[in-house]
Amino acid sequence: MGRECLPFIFLMLLPVALVWANPPTLNTISELRTIEFGHRFPRHGLHLLYFIAHQLVVDDDDVIIPTFVPDRGDWGFVPYSNLEGVFPPLKDYNRQGYYSAGSLNTSAESSLPPYVTQSYRYAPKHPEANRDRVVVRTRPNSQLLEALYITKYYPLGVCQSHQYDPKNTWQISPTLLREIHSYSANRVDGLSVFLFIAYYDVSSSYFNELCDYSDPSRDNNIDQVEDPSAQQPPNDYTAVNKRVTLNNSNNHIECYEILLEVKATDNGYARIRWSNIPDTLLDKGVQVNVCKEDGNCFISPIDMRSYGTYDSGEYLNKGLSPRLQFIDTKAEIMRGPTYDNTDRKLPVEIQGFDASFQVYTKDTLACAALFIKPNSGWMQKSSNSWVGLYSDHRSDSYIEWKWAKEFQCSQSIPYYDICTHCFGTAIKPGAQVRFFPSGSSSTVSMPWER
Known part of the structure; x- marks a missing residue:
């Protein structure tokens, strides 16, 4: 390690030696409005907070119960060391931890819902496009959460890969989590309502030289005022009946309605789907290039059609990214959601086992993954367990089957084999994989919905 990095390492460790941070707590959406966390395009923090909040249950005793498992990597959560001391120290380093989600320039991006990653896909090179994170702290020896935080990430160069900004870090209280739920419960437009109430700045939504991004999260008749505190809470009409006027000045085009996505054909290859491409772009000459994780791309010709599908001969694998580009210059206009080979479904817990089960696809094939806690006695418990592949959820006859003990195992992530x-x-769409425990007819099954 070069001597030039020593001052940075010292500064990194100094907060740990002096004092651990105790971030301020946000208790209401009114308080959330007063901070800068994902309030302007292309920041994604409010979208991320909305999503994670809806993956949590808060009981009457303010216990935060996640429907996901952070240490398994659900929704892209990864362990966070907290070396900088941004968050309070852990009570038991062996039995609890910090986990961070929200990084959009890694493979974890594909597992998050498209509405969370949308701003990043529209402006991937913008310096503010990948700044926001949600961090959770688990309880000792438990999957329950002790705390949830929001924070801002920023790079520090070659000597330190990243750090979270203590001046832009806040704890989210159970009360605020309940309030987020209350505004969006049982509403198909819950995200738009939340963004409006949290004062997401639609006026910031301009994302490249060609396109204007118009987010239908506010009504164009709502007056914009400089001081957010002067705004009144919206009623149902202003929060729900919303639309932003198209801005076609200076030959700009609204690209919000354009849809690009990767789906599965019936034989497991990649099907590219697009729609709502404006005639102005078609006249300029555009195509959909789909790029793999290794950077190689293939072309989906759209033949001057504003919508359509193209069945490719490419294997359906994680990381395929559809991109709308000019034919001549290859200049990128926007991206679609990165393909997730698990259908964006979390593993399902297997009753009676310290393990969970997930369906995914690789090179067109239907696959199954078992997440097993080490030292759980899995081999003894599952000696007669098997996994079957079915054509759909209504079928009683499997196509293929495999003993669970014959699956190929490796410790690809911490804490799990x-x-x-x-x-x-x-x-193919409708396919289902079922797990049959030893000596039992019960099953764990998940249909493939692509």
């Missing part, structure tokens, strides 16, 4: 098997049959 991952055992996998790919069947010889292509994944």
Whole structure:
């Protein structure tokens, strides 16, 4: 390690030696409005907070119960060391931890809902496009959460890869989590209501030289005022009946309605779908290039059609990214959601086992993954367990099956052994994989909805 990095390391460790941070707590959406966290395009913090909040249950005793498992990597959560001392110290380093989610320039981006990653996909090179994070602290020896925080990430150069900004870090109280739920409960437009009430700045939504981004989260008749505190809470009409006027000045085009996505064909290959491409772009000559994680791309010709599909001969794998580009210059206009080979579904817990189960696809094939806690006695418990592939959820006859003990295992992530098997049959919409425990007819099953 070069001597030039020593001052940075000293500064990094100094907060730990002096004092641990105790971030201020936000208790209401009114308080959330007063901070800068994902309130302007292309920041994604409010979208991320809304999503994570809806993956939590807060009981009457303010206990925060997640429907996901952070240490398993659900929704892209990764362990966070807290070396900078941004958050309070852990009570038991062996039995609890900090986990961070929200990084959009890694493979974790594909597992998050498209509405969370949308701003990043529209402006991936913008310096503010990947700043926001949600951090959770688990309880000792428990998957329950002790605390949830929001924070801002920023790079520090070659000597330190990243750090969270203590001046832009806040704890989210159970009361605020309940309030987020209350504004969006049982509403199909809950996100738009929340963004409006939290004062997401639609006027900031301009994302490249060609397109204007117009987010339908506010009504164009609502007056914009300089001081957010002067605004009144919206009623149902202003919060729900909303639309932003198209801005076609200076030959700009509204690109918000454009849809680009990767789906599955019936034989497990990649199907590219697009719609709502404006005639102005078609006249300029555009195509959909789909790029893999290794950077190689293939072309989906759209033939001057504003909508359509293209069945490629490419294997359906994680990381495929559809991109609308000019034919001549290859200049990128926007991206669609990165394909997630798990259908954006979390593993399902297997009753009676310290393990969970997930369906995914690789190279067109239907596959299953088992997430197993080490030292759980899995081999003894599952000696007669098997996994079957079915054509759909109504079928009683499997296409293929495999003993669970014959899955190939490796410790790909901390705290879990991952055992996998790919069947010889292509994944297709409606396919289902079921887990049959030893000596029991009960099943754990998930239909493939692509």
